[in-house]
Amino acid sequence: xxxxxxxKKRIGAAIAAxxxxxxxxxxxxxxxxxxxxxxxxxxxxxxxxxxxxQQPNCKGNSLTQETxxxxxxxxxxxxxxx
Numbered sequence: 001x002x003x004x005x006x007x008k009k010r011i012g013a014a015i016a017a018x019x020x021x022x023x024x025x026x027x028x029x030x031x032x033x034x035x036x037x038x039x040x041x042x043x044x045x046x047x048x049x050x051x052x053x054q055q056p057n058c059k060g061n062s063l064t065q066e067t068x069x070x071x072x073x074x075x076x077x078x079x080x081x082x
Contacts, residue, residue: 036077038067 042050043058044066051063058065071077 034071036069036071039070040065041068042066 040056040058042056043063045051045064046062068076
């Protein structure tokens, strides 16, 4: 083989690798969606205390629903709560 043939193959391989990297990079961009949603965690009364035996969802008037933002894994991400 001549040096020009080897050089053409190397340039072709480099162009193909760059094109593949661009295609893979653009094809996967923006596919992940993680919705942060509020979840009921407790209730508080007018005095700011949690009533005894109270479930995460408020049952009754004069109670304030306390929520916490969570990601799909069930964790509260930093900086996203209230």
